[in-house]
Amino acid sequence: MKIAVFGTGNVGQSIASKLASLGYDVMIGTRDVKEAKSRTAPDMYGNPGFGTWLESNTKLKLGTFAEAGSFGELFINATSGGSSVKVFKSVKSDDMKNKILIDIANPLDFSKGMPPSLIPSLSNTHSLGEEIQKEFPATKVVKTLNTMWCGLMVNPNLIGGGDHINYISGNDPDARKEVRKVLKQFGWKDESLLDLGDITGARATESILPIWLRVWSVTQNGAFNFKLVK
Amino acid sequence: MKIAVFGTGNVGQSIASKLASLGYDVMIGTRDVKEAKSRTAPDMYGNPGFGTWLESNTKLKLGTFAEAGSFGELFINATSGGSSVKVFKSVKSDDMKNKILIDIANPLDFSKGMPPSLIPSLSNTHSLGEEIQKEFPATKVVKTLNTMWCGLMVNPNLIGGGDHINYISGNDPDARKEVRKVLKQFGWKDESLLDLGDITGARATESILPIWLRVWSVTQNGAFNFKLVK
Numbered sequence: 001m002k003i004a005v006f007g008t009g010n011v012g013q014s015i016a017s018k019l020a021s022l023g024y025d026v027m028i029g030t031r032d033v034k035e036a037k038s039r040t041a042p043d044m045y046g047n048p049g050f051g052t053w054l055e056s057n058t059k060l061k062l063g064t065f066a067e068a069g070s071f072g073e074l075f076i077n078a079t080s081g082g083s084s085v086k087v088f089k090s091v092k093s094d095d096m097k098n099k100i101l102i103d104i105a106n107p108l109d110f111s112k113g114m115p116p117s118l119i120p121s122l123s124n125t126h127s128l129g130e131e132i133q134k135e136f137p138a139t140k141v142v143k144t145l146n147t148m149w150c151g152l153m154v155n156p157n158l159i160g161g162g163d164h165i166n167y168i169s170g171n172d173p174d175a176r177k178e179v180r181k182v183l184k185q186f187g188w189k190d191e192s193l194l195d196l197g198d199i200t201g202a203r204a205t206e207s208i209l210p211i212w213l214r215v216w217s218v219t220q221n222g223a224f225n226f227k228l229v230k
Numbered sequence: 231m232k233i234a235v236f237g238t239g240n241v242g243q244s245i246a247s248k249l250a251s252l253g254y255d256v257m258i259g260t261r262d263v264k265e266a267k268s269r270t271a272p273d274m275y276g277n278p279g280f281g282t283w284l285e286s287n288t289k290l291k292l293g294t295f296a297e298a299g300s301f302g303e304l305f306i307n308a309t310s311g312g313s314s315v316k317v318f319k320s321v322k323s324d325d326m327k328n329k330i331l332i333d334i335a336n337p338l339d340f341s342k343g344m345p346p347s348l349i350p351s352l353s354n355t356h357s358l359g360e361e362i363q364k365e366f367p368a369t370k371v372v373k374t375l376n377t378m379w380c381g382l383m384v385n386p387n388l389i390g391g392g393d394h395i396n397y398i399s400g401n402d403p404d405a406r407k408e409v410r411k412v413l414k415q416f417g418w419k420d421e422s423l424l425d426l427g428d429i430t431g432a433r434a435t436e437s438i439l440p441i442w443l444r445v446w447s448v449t450q451n452g453a454f455n456f457k458l459v460k
Contacts, residue, residue, distance in 0.1 A: 112355060117354050117355045117433075118354050120350075120354060123353075123354055124347050124348050124350060124353055124354065124440075125342060125347045159459055159460055160459035160460075163459065164459040165456075167441075194445070194448065195448070196444050196445075196448055197448065201444055203347075203440055203444075204440040204441040204443070204444035204445075205441060207437045207438070207439075207440040207441055208437070208438070208441055209437075210354075210433055210434040210437040211397075211434040211435060211437055211438055213434070214426050214431055214433075214434035215424070215426075215434075215458065218424065218425070218426055218427065219460070221460065223460060224458055224459060224460035225459050225460075226395075226456040226457065226458060226459065227456065227457045227458075227459045228445065228454055228456060228457075229389050229390035229393065229394040229454060229455050229456065229457045230389055230390075230449070230451065230453060230454035
C-alpha cells in the first residue's frame with residue numbers, strides 16, 4: 001500500500017521510517033522539496049536536519065503536498081496543527097476523496113511562549129481532528145497517536161511492555177478498524193487501543209497535551225504514557 | 231484540625247465524611263442552610279438528597295459559606311467551578327488569609343449541553359485554580375484530586391492497588407507538602423503523587439476532564455484513573 005506522510009518534523013520522520021520498515025511504499029509530503037532537502041543542521045536535541053536524515057533513509061520518496069496527495073492511498077497528518085487544514089487544501093480535491101487520513105497532529109499554540117497552549121479556535125468545543133473532517137467531508141479522518149512522544153507511537157513496547165493507552169476517534173467505523181490494523185503493525189496491542197467513537201473524541205485526546213507537556217517538564221523525559229487503571 | 235468543605239454535592243459529601251472518619255472536625259459550607267437541608271429527593275443515580283444524607287452523618291456540621299470560612303483552619307473547594315470565586319467572596323476576607331485551600335473543583339460548562347466542556351475563560355491559558363489564587367492572593371491554593379471520580383479521591387485503593395496518579399499544584403511548597411499529608415491519610419501512596427510545581431499546573435489537570443468524561447462515556451464506569459507508565 002502507498003502511504004503519504006505529510007510533514008517533515010520528528011513525528012513525520014518516525015512514522016515514515018517505521019512504515020517503510022514494514023514494507024509500505026512511502027512518500028513524505030512537504031511545502032517546498034528543495035528547501036526541505038537543504039535542512040542539514042541538527043536541531044536543539046541533536047537530531048539530524050531533515051535533508052541529512054532523508055539521505056540515510058533511501059527507501060523514502062519526497063514530494064510536494066500535492067504530489068504526496070496523488071501518491072498516497074492512505075494519508076498521515078504529521079504537520080503542525082495550525083497549518084494542517086491549509087496543507088490539505090494544497091492537495092487536489094479529488095485526491096482527498098474516500099481516503100483515510102490518520103491525524104496524529106496537535107493544535108499547539110506557541111505564540112504565547114513556552115510551554116505551548118492549544119489554539120483557542122481548535123480547542124475545548126472544537127478540535128483539529130473535527131476541523132479537518134469538516135473541511136474535507138469526503139475524507140475519513142481518524143484521530144490517534146497524538147497523545148505521546150513519537151518514539152512511542154511506532155514502538156509502544158519501549159516502555160511498560162507496551163501496556164499503556166492509545167485512543168482512536170473517527171466518524172467511520174470501518175476506517176477506525178483499518179487504522180487499528182496499522183497500529184497493531186506498530187506494536188500496539190488490541191487491549192491498549194480504546195475506541196472513543198466519532199471524531200469529537202479528538203477534543204478529548206488533544207486536551208491531553210497540556211498535562212503531557214507538564215509531566216514532561218517535571219520528569220524531563222518524554223518516554224512516558226498513561227495507562228487506564230480500572 | 232477544623233476543616234471547612236465548601237459544597238454539598240457528591241464530591242463535598244465524599245470528602246467531608248472521609249475527613250470526619252479520620253477524626254477531623256468538619257463543617258460543610260453551603261449557600262442556604264435551610265434549603266440544603268430540605269433536599270431529600272434522591273438524585274438520578276439513586277444517591278440520597280443532601281438533607282437525607284446529612285441526617286445519617288451526625289458528626290458533620292453545616293453552615294453558611296461565611297460560617298464555614300470562620301470555622302475552618304483548612305478549606306476544601308468542592309463547589310461547582312463556575313461559582314467557586316463567588317463562594318469564597320462570601321467568606322470574610324480575614325478568614326481567607328494564610329489558609330490552605332485545597333481546590334478539587336473543575337470549571338465545567340454545562341451551558342452547551344452534555345458532555346460539558348470547560349468554561350472558556352477558565353481553560354487553556356487560564357484555570358480555576360489560578361483564578362482562585364489570583365482573587366485571593368493571601369490564600370494558599372493547592373490543586374489536587376480534580377482528575378477522578380470522588381469515590382477514588384478518598385479511597386484510591388479501590389482500583390489497581392492504589393497504583394494510579396494524582397497531581398499536586400500550588401505556589402507554596404510548604405502548602406503542597408501539607409496537602410500531601412492529608413492525601414496520604416486518604417490512602418494515597420507517595421509514589422502516586424506527582425508534584426507539578428506552581429498553580430499553573432491546574433491548567434494541565436483541569437484539561438484532563440474532557441478525556442476523563444469521554445472515557446467514562448465509553449466505559450460507562452467512573453471507577454477508573456490513569457497511571458504514569460515510563
